[in-house]
Amino acid sequence: MKGRQWILMDTMSSTHSQYLKAALYSYFNVQKPLGKFLPNGYHLLYFNPKHEETELSKDGYDSHQIPANLMFKRRLWTGGQIDFLHPVAYDSQAVCVESIQNSKSFGENHMVTIQREVVADGLISLVERRSLFYTNDLYKKSTPQFPQKPAIYTHELKPTDILLFRYSSLTFNAHRIHYNKDYAMREGYPNI
Numbered sequence: 001m002k003g004r005q006w007i008l009m010d011t012m013s014s015t016h017s018q019y020l021k022a023a024l025y026s027y028f029n030v031q032k033p034l035g036k037f038l039p040n041g042y043h044l045l046y047f048n049p050k051h052e053e054t055e056l057s058k059d060g061y062d063s064h065q066i067p068a069n070l071m072f073k074r075r076l077w078t079g080g081q082i083d084f085l086h087p088v089a090y091d092s093q094a095v096c097v098e099s100i101q102n103s104k105s106f107g108e109n110h111m112v113t114i115q116r117e118v119v120a121d122g123l124i125s126l127v128e129r130r131s132l133f134y135t136n137d138l139y140k141k142s143t144p145q146f147p148q149k150p151a152i153y154t155h156e157l158k159p160t161d162i163l164l165f166r167y168s169s170l171t172f173n174a175h176r177i178h179y180n181k182d183y184a185m186r187e188g189y190p191n192i
C-alpha cells in the first residue's frame with residue numbers, strides 16, 4: 001500500500017473560489033475580494049478524485065486509499081498539516097501528486113497517511129498531509145485534544161446543513177455522514 005501514487009490535474013478556476021467565498025464569508029467578520037492567487041486552504045476545492053458512483057465506498061467516499069481487504073464501519077479524517085510554499089495563480093494548470101506515505105494497523109483499526117504535493121508553474125506550491133483512520137468502532141462523544149501552545153488566531157464556526165451541503169458539493173465529497181442523518185446515526189453520530 002505504501003508508495004501508491006495518483007496524479008490529479010486541475011485548472012485553478014476562480015469560479016470555484018467565488019462559490020466557496022459565497023458559502024463561507026457570511027460566517028466571518030472579514031469581507032475581502034479574491035485576488036490573483038488562490039487563498040490558503042482553497043486548494044481543497046481542486047484535485048478531488050472524480051470517481052463514478054459505483055467506485056465509491058459504501059459510505060459514499062472515495063475508495064482508492066482504503067487498505068487492501070479492509071472492512072470498516074467508519075472512516076475519519078483525523079488530522080493533517082499544510083505547508084504553503086508558493087502562491088498558485090488563478091486560471092493556471094496545476095498537478096497534484098497524491099501518495100500513501102504510511103499505512104499502519106492498530107488491531108482492527110487502520111491509519112493511512114497521505115501526502116499531496118501541488119505543483120504549479122514548475123514549483124511545489126504546497127504540501128499537505130492527511131491522516132485517515134479506518135475503524136469498526138462507532139462514534140463516541142469525547143473532549144477534543146488541542147495542542148498545548150496557545151493559538152495565534154481562533155474562530156468558531158457552527159456549520160448549518162446548507163453550508164455543509166455546499167462545501168461537500170464544491171469538494172465533490174459524497175461522504176454520507178454529511179447529508180444523510182439515518183446513515184450518520186448508524187455510525188453513532190447524533191446528526192449529520
